[in-house]
Amino acid sequence: MAARNTARKRAFQILFEGDQRGADVLTVLADWIRHSRSDTRQPPVSEYTMQLVEGYAEHARRIDELIAQYAVGWTLDRMPVVDRNILRLGAYELIWVDETPDAVVLDEMVQLAKEFSTDESPAFVNGLLGRLKDLKPSLRRDEG
Numbered sequence: 833m834a835a836r837n838t839a840r841k842r843a844f845q846i847l848f849e850g851d852q853r854g855a856d857v858l859t860v861l862a863d864w865i866r867h868s869r870s871d872t873r874q875p876p877v878s879e880y881t882m883q884l885v886e887g888y889a890e891h892a893r894r895i896d897e898l899i900a901q902y903a904v905g906w907t908l909d910r911m912p913v914v915d916r917n918i919l920r921l922g923a924y925e926l927i928w929v930d931e932t933p934d935a936v937v938l939d940e941m942v943q944l945a946k947e948f949s950t951d952e953s954p955a956f957v958n959g960l961l962g963r964l965k966d967l968k969p970s971l972r973r974d975e976g
């Protein structure tokens with residue numbers, strides 16, 4: 833599943849770049865695709881990366897509401913940017929992508945936190961996404 837791991841990492845990077853630039857993630861995704869097609873040094877953007885970014889964009893408002901509601905002691909705007917975007921990606925995949933097992937999503941997001949964030953971040957990401965996993969059936973009902 834190295835391809836999925838890479839796809840998640842790229843999706844996280846796109847969400848992070850959009851957040852940092854104050855740009856729409858779909859615009860950033862289009863930029864990444866355009867660059868990969870015009871510059872052979874740039875890796876291609878996989879279908880799964882596109883699915884993750886587009887899915888997040890579709891549910892962004894609800895995802896931010898959930899993170900803000902369940903992040904004990906953190907407001908969304910005060911949260912480290914890396915953690916915020918790992919949580920956004922993880923929340924989307926956890927709640928709306930049925931073919932990925934929940935344990936895989938949690939593990940992959942914790943690994944991203946270990947690679948890109950602080951020593952405290954993996955536990956924070958795991959705890960918050962674990963809470964969303966437990967609440968997933970009711971979260972889906974609430975949306976409909």
